Amino acid sequence: MVENFAGALGHIFNLYNFMLMTLGVAVGIVVGALPGLTATMALAVLVPFTFIMDPATGLMTLGGIYVGAIYGGCISAILINTPGTPSAIATTFDGYPLAQKGKGEHALVAAAFSSGVGGVIGALVLIFLAPLLVEVALKFGPPEYFWLAIFGLTIISTLAAKSILKGLIGGALGLLVSTVGLAPIGGEMRYTFGFYQLQGGIELIVALIGFFCIPEILNMIADKKIGSGQVGKLQSRTGVAGSVMMALIKQPVLLIRSAIIGAFVGIVPGAGGNVAGLVSYNEAVRWSKDSEKFGTGMLEGVAASEAANNSEVGGSLVPLLTLGIPGAPPAAVIMGALLLHGLRPGPDLFIQHGAITYTFLLSLVVANVVMFVLGFFGAKHIARMINLPANYLAPLIAFMTVIGSYAIRNNMLDVVIMVTMGLAGYILRRLDFHPGPIVLGMILGPIAEKGLVQSLMLARSQESIAVVFFTRPISLVLIILCIISAAWPVVAGFRKKHSERLREQTVDGTREVTADG
């Protein structure tokens, strides 16, 4: 392994390889920042260019694109409230309020720094713990996926703390949207209304663009910002970057916890960076002392989401490289590239092709550093984009939403769906619905459904359904987590009331004491 590392470093810091990887990161950031062009698309389009390179160089470039694209998603999330890739959904919750306060640069630096830290931790997990962790990933069967999805849905209780009812309605709407198309297991057609294009269901990214982007454009117009002024004013200040980084370095627990969540979610095949970011954001809210301030522009919220989704990159490659099972859609494209270069995932990869594999793995660490440097120095300039007058910005964003939603499957109906979702999103937002629960429902619906249906099928071979759902150790842990998570706001509210009452009592007590005395 050590000799492989030495050789790998030689490959990585070869000028040609290093430049191509840096270029990959830069291209990734740009593509990731554009809503509709996801990391998966970027990789798929650019894979052919790596054919002419030798395998190590090609994989380094692809790794750079993957890392860059997942980070790039935060840029549009922060500046225009639209996740550039699904991974950046949770970044919008606090990133956009920060940008509106004129602190876009703060948010971008926080995102670059936490992405870098998360990405490096994820890559290190991949390098040192892959064979161990993959055994854990395999323990996840249908019942575990079902409970994992239910656990994810309990996040609604934190996200919609203001109105649980609206949160639950939103979650149900999201689940409903996720059922459109062919049933994942049974293959029955649902809610397609005769449109064959709907067989494939509603593409998540199309829904996201509509749901996040369109209301923002409409808001710009509704608030009559057109012609008169700008969306948010960015004040240029010096020393922003340094202070933001210091603030985050002081919270190592936040960054490390988020990175571990990200890596773990990545390792479990089928759950991607979007789930990683949302779960990590939820934990950040839960463990924070000022949890009620989240959603109004907290750097911690941005950091939690970004550290997790970049750490997920390393995690998603664990089952891919050890077993040939991609942990997330972009990892599937990397697998295709590996095969085309004649590399077969599995133990062989680490033994026979150790030189190439370790070059790829170590290059992920380096790519994260490169990404941080690019993001760090770019933040100031990119953040200025928001100073553009709204009458330029609104049509540009509108134009990009159409291109983005069409490009994902080259399907015109997707554009119609995007606009429809956008209008629905605008109305729901006016009615004070948090977008989080709806999006959670859309992401977790299919995971929960697959888990439930397959578990019920497995139960046919058992004496009772309960054996499948309630007797497996990981399931039990997840069930306990679900109960804790769902009950948390109640507990937290009770604790708050209790402590207030305690304070009142002490006040009364002291009064009594004085009276007595």
Added chain:
Amino acid sequence: MRQVKCLSVLFVLLLAMVMVVGCGGEQVADEKKSVADKVTEEDQKPDFPTRPVTYIIPFNPGGQSDVEARRQQPLLEEFLSTSIVIQYKPGGGGALGWTELMHAKADGYTISGINIPHIILQPIARDNAGYTTEQIKPIAIFQGTPIGLAVLKDSPFDTLEDLVNYAKEHPGKVTVGGSGKWSGHHIALLQLEALAGIEFNYVPSTGAAPSVSQFLGGHTDALFANSNDLVTHKDRIKVLGLGSDERFEALADVPTFIELGYSMTPSIDRGAAVPPETPDEVKKVLEDAFVRVMNNESVRKQMIEQGFVPLRLDAVAAQEHINKKQLEYTKLLKELNLP
């Protein structure tokens, strides 16, 4: 003001990128057109292709259909002297892409990857699949993926006979994983059940990868899987039988189902097709290009290494193959009174 200008330039650049990525290299068309024109004049061939050909992949990027198309792409571009634009249309287990193919202009500029038995089983299973098997006009079938049945290394079953006998005594108790309903794996399972007179509990997944990971994690007792997956995981599993006519090179010690007394050769075969009504001379040009790809030694070698069977069926042979399989499956499903 200067700032605004700079940003506008930046935006235009970004948008240009979106167009390039989104529209998949349409602008290459003009450059290549003149070259293609010259070639066609010299060769006295039909005036095709003069612009890029769209190759629909009805599955997700990174899947086997994508890998295969990417392998063919540079060769096809060379033989057709035009660029090949790969377009992903995932959905409905491939049905979305094939329906799109039916709606495409029948001028040869849109072709699609096809999978057998998907294109046969989907129209039987759903009355609204969006296409019929007869509408799909194959130009080649280039790859076979024999389907095998496997159990884990530590399983008590050592042979197919062991498993079949156990299943006979415990009907519906053996859980078997696979990819999808009315798919290659599902039909393989139905065939084996019918031939052996047994009943399994089939637990399908949404794709090959999740079914493999569920099986490796011990959540299902056995698995129907593609030969390439079986080769990848051969250290962890015992393959009990394989759906090829003869023994498979990469798994030479695994008996075929036929050797074991079950006359079935379940397989997933990949090919390419054009919309109905595509003119014969255009079809011929595409077919010739695919035939040259199929004859390429390095392509064949790579396929074998990765656990596939390279095939060489031209348009006529491919159509015969589809007809044969269609007959076989319709008969089976009728006997079983399904779906």
